[in-house]
Amino acid sequence: MRFSAPLKSNSKKIMLLGSGELGKEVAIEAQRLGLEVIAVDRYQNAPAHHVAHRSYVVNMQDKYAVLEIIHREKPDYILPEIEAISIDALFAAEDKGYNVIPNASAVSKTMNRKNIRTFAAEVLGLKTGPYEFVTTKEGLKDAAERLGFPCVIKPVMSSSGHGQSVAKSAEDIDASWEIAKEARGDASELIVEAFIDFDYEITMLTARNGSETVFCEPIGHEQKGGDYVFSWQPMQMSPLAKERSQEIAKKITDGLGGRGLFGVELFIKGDEVYFSEVSPRPHDTGMVTLITQSQSEFALHLRAVLGLPLGFTFYGEGASAAFKSEVHSYAPVISVDESLFSDNSFVRIFSKPEAHKGRRLAVALVFDQADKALERARELIQNIKDS
Ligand SMILES: Nc1ncnc2c1ncn2[C@@H]1O[C@H](COP(=O)(O)OP(=O)(O)OP(=O)(O)O)[C@@H](O)[C@H]1O
Numbered sequence: 170m171r172f173s174a175p176l177k178s179n180s181k182k183i184m185l186l187g188s189g190e191l192g193k194e195v196a197i198e199a200q201r202l203g204l205e206v207i208a209v210d211r212y213q214n215a216p217a218h219h220v221a222h223r224s225y226v227v228n229m230q231d232k233y234a235v236l237e238i239i240h241r242e243k244p245d246y247i248l249p250e251i252e253a254i255s256i257d258a259l260f261a262a263e264d265k266g267y268n269v270i271p272n273a274s275a276v277s278k279t280m281n282r283k284n285i286r287t288f289a290a291e292v293l294g295l296k297t298g299p300y301e302f303v304t305t306k307e308g309l310k311d312a313a314e315r316l317g318f319p320c321v322i323k324p325v326m327s328s329s330g331h332g333q334s335v336a337k338s339a340e341d342i343d344a345s346w347e348i349a350k351e352a353r354g355d356a357s358e359l360i361v362e363a364f365i366d367f368d369y370e371i372t373m374l375t376a377r378n379g380s381e382t383v384f385c386e387p388i389g390h391e392q393k394g395g396d397y398v399f400s401w402q403p404m405q406m407s408p409l410a411k412e413r414s415q416e417i418a419k420k421i422t423d424g425l426g427g428r429g430l431f432g433v434e435l436f437i438k439g440d441e442v443y444f445s446e447v448s449p450r451p452h453d454t455g456m457v458t459l460i461t462q463s464q465s466e467f468a469l470h471l472r473a474v475l476g477l478p479l480g481f482t483f484y485g486e487g488a489s490a491a492f493k494s495e496v497h498s499y500a501p502v503i504s505v506d507e508s509l510f511s512d513n514s515f516v517r518i519f520s521k522p523e524a525h526k527g528r529r530l531a532v533a534l535v536f537d538q539a540d541k542a543l544e545r546a547r548e549l550i551q552n553i554k555d556s
């Protein structure tokens with residue numbers, strides 16, 4: 170009897186810069202492909218640290234700290250997983266021949282709203298709402314008056330709604346100015362956007378592997394305070410709005426270039442599609458693909474990075490709901506009710522080592538007709554408790 174030799178493990182090494190819940194799923198997919206996984210974040214025991222071959226804790230905004238780890242590990246691919254990373258480190262790594270995903274320039278553009286908005290609207294000519302950039306409270310007041318109320322105010326560098334607010338009238342401007350200081354990133358410059366009274370908003374997940382571009386079914390989502398709470402797939406759209414959404418997604422991802430999966434955020438009103446922003450990496454609203462697709466957004470990201478084929482099957486409708494902490498704890502315990510274990514749903518707990526009110530700690534996923542799935546996902550997160 171002969172046994173075939175074990176498959177030669179793929180000797181490539183990936184480095185995740187940021188190791189949260191999204192990175193954890195990327196790390197698991199990478200492990201499945203036999204890659205070596207190095208997970209880096211600003212705190213110990215971040216979700217992807219638990220499933221990596223090696224992990225590091227560094228100040229991600231410190232160019233030299235980030236570069237030191239890159240030089241020590243010499244990864245084949247560097248995958249930025251959060252926005253607050255030293256961009257100088259990424260450019261320097263790229264100059265030395267490292268492969269930054271999708272590329273340092275795309276990361277630089279997307280991490281700063283000024284860069285991505287001017288690139289999308291003024292270079293690529295994509296439709297966006299009116300906007301202005303300001304650096305002073307006086308400038309903010311004037312811009313808000315010009316754009317009209319309500320308007321949305323966001324630090325140029327931040328994410329997950331940190332530092333973001335909606336000013337309904339001139340009286341709100343002082344408060345908005347203060348809120349902006351809570352940015353995760355740089356609050357020295359703000360974007361003021363006219364409020365778009367959209368019918369719904371979507372994420373168009375778009376993957377490019379160097380030879381083809383594929384789109385996932387559109388993901389509808391609901392946000393509270395600028396952070397995602399529910400998502401569902403597919404979002405029912407008119408054929409024209411869907412076609413326009415894919416066109417915009419193709420233009421912006423071609424414009425940014427490189428390989429990987431992108432989350433293109435769009436606002437839809439009737440058949441009009443407005444570009445909002447884009448993540449050059451898997452998107453939080455895309456966690457729903459863990460239950461709706463044969464290859465989740467995380468698996469597609471890796472396939473795209475490695476230049477592998479991007480074919481996948483959309484199994485059918487589903488929804489996700491984010492569970493956010495209700496407590497502050499240095500050792501959160503999450504209890505999952507027995508009722509959560511049903512045939513068409515599951516919960517993913519991220520295992521974050523510390524909880525604070527509003528921090529996303531788990532996600533509920535349901536495979537069912539989108540409206541039923543959404544209702545069930547909502548129910549599921551009500552049955553998760555943390556202490
Ligand atoms: N101009 C606008 N008009 C109406 N709603 C808006 C506008 N800008 C943002 N929003 C709402 O706020 C949400 C968050 O905004 P945005 O995506 O710009 O912030 P973010 O901090 O980058 O969020 P994330 O990191 O979760 O993607 C949007 O998904 C949308 O629901």
Ligand SMILES: NCC(=O)N[C@@H]1O[C@H](COP(=O)([O-])[O-])[C@@H](O)[C@H]1O
Nearest residue numbers: 187188189190191192251329453528
């Ligand atoms: N919208 C971006 C997003 O969802 N990013 C995800 O959240 C993590 C940070 O979580 P934390 O704030 O709880 O540390 C990031 O590491 C990433 O996985």
Ligand SMILES: [Mg+2]
Nearest residue numbers: 329434445446
């Ligand atoms: Mg967004």
